[in-house]
Amino acid sequence: MNLPKRAEDAHATLAAAFNTGDVATVMSMYDSTGIIVPEPGRPVTGKDKFQTAIEAILSIKGKMEIRTVYCLQTGDIAVGRSEWNITDGNEVKISAKGIEVMRQQPDGTWKILIDHAFGAENNLTAK
Numbered sequence: 314m315n316l317p318k319r320a321e322d323a324h325a326t327l328a329a330a331f332n333t334g335d336v337a338t339v340m341s342m343y344d345s346t347g348i349i350v351p352e353p354g355r356p357v358t359g360k361d362k363f364q365t366a367i368e369a370i371l372s373i374k375g376k377m378e379i380r381t382v383y384c385l386q387t388g389d390i391a392v393g394r395s396e397w398n399i400t401d402g403n404e405v406k407i408s409a410k411g412i413e414v415m416r417q418q419p420d421g422t423w424k425i426l427i428d429h430a431f432g433a434e435n436n437l438t439a440k
Contacts, residue, residue, distance in 0.1 A: 314338050316422035320391035320415050321384040323423050328397070331370070331377040339367045344416060347426035353434070375401035382410075382433075389417035394433055410434050 314333070317326040323342070330339045343349065343363060350356045351366035382394040393415065398408035412432035415423045 314341060316341065316418070316424065318421060318423070320386045320393070320417070320423050321381060323384075323391075323413065323415050323425060324379040324381045324393060324395050324397075327425065328377045328379040334371060336364060336367055336371065339371065340364060342425055343367075343428070344424040344426045347414075348428070350429040350431065353431045356429075373399050373406050375399040375404075375406050391415040391417075391423070397430070 314326070314330055317323050327339075327342050330342050333339075340360075340363065345360040345363045346358070348356050348358050349363055349366050351370055357363065357366055377397065377399050379395050379397040382396060384391055384393040391414070393413045395411045395413060396408075397411060399406045409431045410433035411428065411430045413425050413429070414427035416426045417423050
């Protein structure tokens with residue numbers, strides 16, 4: 314899978330990666346030194362925990378769609394706001410509003426450094 318050359322393409326590329334169903338393909342989209350929040354209040358970091366989180370999300374059978382609400386970039390850092398869901402036919406298995414921080418790699422491609430899959434939900438509160 315080709316990593317995105319523009320930060321604003323990261324959401325679509327991530328959805329395509331998830332829809333392959335392949336853990337390695339999805340992992341290639343992430344900088345595993347960062348943070349992923351696969352469920353509210355449960356941030357994880359480190360390659361092994363990232364992989365476990367990715368495997369859990371991939372276990373939700375269906376098609377992932379991610380809509381970019383916005384993507385703001387300055388230099389080699391970008392922040393995006395997304396609305397995403399996983400559907401199986403007409404059934405919505407999960408949907409949420411996320412916030413992602415991306416970092417441009419030395420080769421010009423973009424990887425996700427922080428993926429807070431539920432970061433823009435209305436009922437999210439700080440602890």
